[in-house]
Amino acid sequence: MKSDTSGNKKVIITLIFLLMINTFTVSDVTAKQLYPQEFETPEIEAETAVLMEFESGKVLYDQEMHRQMHPASTTKIMTALLLIENASLREQVVVSENAFGTDGSSMYLNLDEKITTRDLLYGLMVRSANDAAVAIAEYVAGSVENFADMMNSRAKELGAKNTNFKNPHGLTEENHKTTAYDLGVIAREALKNPKFRSVASTRRITLDWPEEEDEDRLLVNRNELLADYPGALGVKTGYTRSANQTFVAAAERDGMTLIAVVLSTSRNRLFEDAKELLDFGFEAFEQVEIFEQNDVITSTEVENSNQELELIVEESLSLPIPKMATEIEQRVDLEEQLLKAPIEEGEQVGSLDLLLEEEEIVSVPLYTKEDVEKAPRYGFWILAVMITIPAIFLIYKRYYELKSRKKFQEKLKNRY
Structure with a gap:
């Protein structure tokens, strides 16, 4: 972590404890206060960023995390999540003309090619293939437009309230925007799935290429943290001219998993920004089991x-x-x-x-922890007994007096 030239630069990093649904997710945990601590500032070039702890969803560092930005290919985290949630990875997909003709990064799908959802998922997350993103969208929802609606609905369910997706790949559209915080929330949900974790952390993979008998598809992940950052888990890089360089990274050390999101940074600083945030988190915090x-x-x-x-x-x-x-x-x-x-x-x-x-x-x-029954009202019964016994005694006494008087009168009558 870099230090200021004066050696004394410190800032207050506000630790914002936010409510996460489901998730937890630790569900039913509500934040009510902020609390500050003094730490050295992570020096990053990204315009917006967030550092989030995976298990609780707590935000450990915030740099304009709710500012809407173009996400580029980090969009594909949601695309992958929806594929995993709505299809098995053994299903066959026929590549449409629309998917075949998609611009940008590609896994070079052929028109009418039959390919498994598994291979499309690897193409999406490892090669960052836009043609795979469209093929997935059409297979899951029937069209890109319907799939975008699914993406937005799922985002709202997760609490990503400042997100609006227009496509499954992240190519620039005017209203296709999200925030660093929302991407952290989406990545947190995706990382709960073992299939997603496995694919997102894959450095390279070779897939069969049915149309080319002598060749295979070699997919290489450009996430440099997978090679040189201890504990790295993936997740997704991105780039367009409008978005600049974007990156959602995750790493795990000593029982704590952190998610770092950096949006609109330079190519030279992309991975360094993510490392700065992750290093800050691992150096300043420890995961504590409360109960x-x-x-x-x-x-x-x-x-x-x-x-x-x-x-x-x-x-x-x-x-x-x-x-x-x-x-x-x-x-x-x-x-x-x-x-x-x-x-x-x-x-x-x-x-x-x-x-x-x-x-x-x-x-x-x-x-x-358990049921608690209402205790019997012994006081009432004691009082009832205390009233009843004297009453019975008085009744018996009165009865005995009347009976004795009657006998006495009969004796007097018999004498005369």
Whole structure:
């Protein structure tokens, strides 16, 4: 990582903790605060960029991450994701005239060629083939236009709200734009899929070329990090004149996976920018397991019950924490000061707030571990017995008095 010439340059990098759906994904985890730490600035040339931790979706570095930009071939991450989600990799595709005639980088598909979805996926992600992108779009959705609608719908589902795709390959169109943050979100979802991970990390592959018996298709990945960056996982480079150089990179070290996105940088700085961001993340943060799934966080008394109730988290939680950070403080916040029976298992009753240096960084729902039945109302029955016994006694006494009086009167009557 480069340092300033004065040797003293530091800036505040704001760690923005954002909600991610599904995903988690750690689902149900909501950020409520920002917290700052001082680190040396990653020196990058890219106009916009983001560094995101994979498991939680937390943003560790932000440089205009919500500014809309042309993505170029990083578009193909979404194209690959939709192919994997909507088709097997053994299906046969017939190459159309539209796909055959696509401009730009190509895997040299022939008109009416039959090719598997698997080979198209490798052509898309390794060779960055635009003809493969169109063939995939037409196979999955019937047309490029329908596929673009699918891309946009899936982007919105993932929380990529500032994205508008017009095609499956990333060739420049006026309204074909996304953001560094949105590309990070899309890449995070794609990297959850083992098939995508395998293809995106492939350095080179040879495919059969049915039309040319004496030749094969050799596909070579231009992602230099796969060769020289320890822990690199892929993902996708891109270039057009409008977009300049673009890159979505991912790497894993010491149990932490990071996603770096750089948009509109120079050819000379493309891979260096990504390395700067990844190095910053691995040097400044460590992945900390806060708790496991169904861990008991605390217990509480329950009104109208004779038992204590244990409260749990339903999802495991692991967060990237600054290495210089002190202990994480836990604070339990219940919706009611005293819970009342009956209570059902799995009922959300409050939250666990995590604080780092007195700033709240994340809030996680707390759920009941088991059912709690309402205790029998012994007080009522005791009171009832206390009232009933004297009443019975008084009734019996009155009855006995009346009976004795009657006998006495009969005796007097018999005497006369």
